[in-house]
Amino acid sequence: FRTNLPALEDPELLPLLRIHGVEVDVLEPPQATWWRITLLSLLPLLLLFAIWMFALRRMRGGGEGLLSIGQS
Numbered sequence: 732f733r734t735n736l737p738a739l740e741d742p743e744l745l746p747l748l749r750i751h752g753v754e755v756d757v758l759e760p761p762q763a764t765w766w767r768i769t770l771l772s773l774l775p776l777l778l779l780f781a782i783w784m785f786a787l788r789r790m791r792g793g794g795e796g797l798l799s800i801g802q803s
Contacts, residue, residue: 748755 745755
């Protein structure tokens with residue numbers, strides 16, 4: 732059985748777990764890299780910009796593209 736626990740300030744928990752034979756491995760959480768933080772910050776802005784550009788193009792009548800139906 733495995734579980735993830737946040738940092739605890741209970742000084743009695745770790746000795747209690749060891750008394751009952753629970754194996755405890757402590758690992759530090761992975762650090763986020765600068766490019767990952769930047770990507771996650773810019774992705775919503777880029778998505779909103781793309782939706783905005785699509786809406787502007789449709790309002791100007793620029794939707795006559797490959798998939799639109801022409802006059803016969």
